[in-house]
Amino acid sequence: MQIHNLSLENTILNVFMSELRDKTIQTDNMRFRRNIERIGEILAYELSKSLQFKKQSVETPLDSTTVNLPENDIVICSILRAGIPLHNGLLNYFDAAENAFISAYRQHKSSPESFEIVVEYLACPSLENKTLILADPMLATGQSMVATFEALKPFGTPKEIHLVSVIGAQQGVDYVNNHFNEDTHLWISTIDEKLNEKGYIVPGLGDAGDLCFGEKLQQ
Numbered sequence: 690m691q692i693h694n695l696s697l698e699n700t701i702l703n704v705f706m707s708e709l710r711d712k713t714i715q716t717d718n719m720r721f722r723r724n725i726e727r728i729g730e731i732l733a734y735e736l737s738k739s740l741q742f743k744k745q746s747v748e749t750p751l752d753s754t755t756v757n758l759p760e761n762d763i764v765i766c767s768i769l770r771a772g773i774p775l776h777n778g779l780l781n782y783f784d785a786a787e788n789a790f791i792s793a794y795r796q797h798k799s800s801p802e803s804f805e806i807v808v809e810y811l812a813c814p815s816l817e818n819k820t821l822i823l824a825d826p827m828l829a830t831g832q833s834m835v836a837t838f839e840a841l842k843p844f845g846t847p848k849e850i851h852l853v854s855v856i857g858a859q860q861g862v863d864y865v866n867n868h869f870n871e872d873t874h875l876w877i878s879t880i881d882e883k884l885n886e887k888g889y890i891v892p893g894l895g896d897a898g899d900l901c902f903g904e905k906l907q908q
């Protein structure tokens with residue numbers, strides 16, 4: 690897997706990241722969602738550098754010129770719930786992308802420490818020969834990303850796969866690295882050191898789904 694960790698460079702992205710993490714600022718749900726969306730836009734821009742471009746002609750009112758335009762057929766697949774603002778950010782740049790949505794959530798069994806990933810809802814176009822972007826802001830254990838990829842297999846074989854995330858734990862990055870082939874790209878804003886006993890990223894930012902949309906009752 691090719692890992693593109695954007696935190697290795699100092700950019701304006703650091704401002705959005707620090708606001709997502711800051712426990713006083715992150716309580717503003719609208720700002721939290723918008724910061725994830727803005728990071729989705731930045732990650733889309735970075736990812737776009739790896740697409741295939743073809744020279745096209747454009748007629749201006751005065752003359753004609755040529756411009757290199759991407760020719761990939763993109764499908765953005767987001768993992769509900771927290772994937773929604775990241776999805777919006779990607780779609781803000783990839784205007785013509787097709788879209789897929791999947792629900793993957795942690796179902797806790799006997800204790801907060803033990804959970805399994807449950808996939809229930811899936812809406813997806815054909816992925817055959819497409820450029821698949823799998824988006825989830827949190828890459829904690831990596832199990833949601835891998836479970837989603839397995840659930841998408843009946844929809845066709847993508848030409849290329851891009852994983853897009855905001856914060857990963859090193860353990861989750863290693864896990865997806867073992868499950869996806871070496872041509873897969875991971876575009877990620879930052880990689881944190883560890884997970885706690887409940888599978889939360891530390892220092893991380895807390896529960897991204899709740900910070901976007903409010904607390905949910907455990908099932």
Ligand SMILES: O=P(O)(O)OC[C@H]1O[C@H](OP(=O)(O)OP(=O)(O)O)[C@H](O)[C@@H]1O
Pocket residue numbers: 768769770771772793794795806825826827828829830831832833834861888896897898899
């Ligand atoms: O890498 P993993 O260990 O699989 O964890 C990451 C997943 O956990 C969170 O979802 P959550 O189950 O909290 O659902 P939510 O988005 O509805 O809050 C997050 O949004 C990811 O989908």
Ligand SMILES: O=c1cc[nH]c(=O)[nH]1
Pocket residue numbers: 771827829888889890891893894895896897898
């Ligand atoms: O730290 C984490 C891990 C999984 N999901 C979250 O929302 N936050």
Ligand SMILES: [Mg+2]
Pocket residue numbers: 768769770771793794795833898
């Ligand atoms: Mg989720």
